[in-house]
Amino acid sequence: EFGVILRGLADEQTAVKLAEELSGLLEEPYQLDDGITLRQTVSIGVAWFGPEHQGSSEDLVRAADTAMYAAKAAGRATVAVHTAAMAEERRTRMAMDARLIGALERGEINVEYQPIVDLRSFAVVALEAFAYWDCPAFGRVAPSVFVPRAIELGNVDEIGDFVLDQALTFVAGVRRFREGIVISVNVSGRQLEAANYA
Numbered sequence: 001e002f003g004v005i006l007r008g009l010a011d012e013q014t015a016v017k018l019a020e021e022l023s024g025l026l027e028e029p030y031q032l033d034d035g036i037t038l039r040q041t042v043s044i045g046v047a048w049f050g051p052e053h054q055g056s057s058e059d060l061v062r063a064a065d066t067a068m069y070a071a072k073a074a075g076r077a078t079v080a081v082h083t084a085a086m087a088e089e090r091r092t093r094m095a096m097d098a099r100l101i102g103a104l105e106r107g108e109i110n111v112e113y114q115p116i117v118d119l120r121s122f123a124v125v126a127l128e129a130f131a132y133w134d135c136p137a138f139g140r141v142a143p144s145v146f147v148p149r150a151i152e153l154g155n156v157d158e159i160g161d162f163v164l165d166q167a168l169t170f171v172a173g174v175r176r177f178r179e180g181i182v183i184s185v186n187v188s189g190r191q192l193e194a195a196n197y198a
Helices: 012-026 057-074 084-100 144-151 156-175 189-193
Strands: 043-046 079-082 109-117 124-135 139-141 182-185
Touching: 012 043, 012 079, 043 057, 057 079, 057 084, 084 124, 084 144, 109 156, 124 144, 124 156, 144 156, 156 182
Parallel strands: 043 079, 124 182
Antiparallel strands: 109 124, 124 139
């Protein structure tokens, strides 16, 4: 990653035009000495602070960084312009990350079970365990939302171990009344790669 800071631009459209020109230059094929040609794409985030903006240089860089991640999420070879909505999303994500760190210790991660039904007999043949984050500030947060953040934060292993432990305890109790029930538990790739995972 690198940043380009330009002074004296007339407006945001000028900044976007320059970003698109820079993108075109960076995406030109690059010839290595051994004859191999490299082709690359770039994702660029643009933030423009006009005379009316009161933000600091750190705010400008932060805004451009936020826009860059939006460009990456939108696909390759994209230029994204920072918006107020992006800034709000970043603040929300940071607040969520701060709360997610201690969510397990505070008892906010809960496991629920979804039945898997045989459509011929309509019998429940298995269960799938899902972890939900019941956050006082954000309400019920689905695993598709908080698990990627937990991976980024590095506490997905503890959450995964907790879910697995809960699921095993649950299925042991169910099997006292019904033999042959199967339970599925989603685990992260990090857990599967761990040497002590069994």
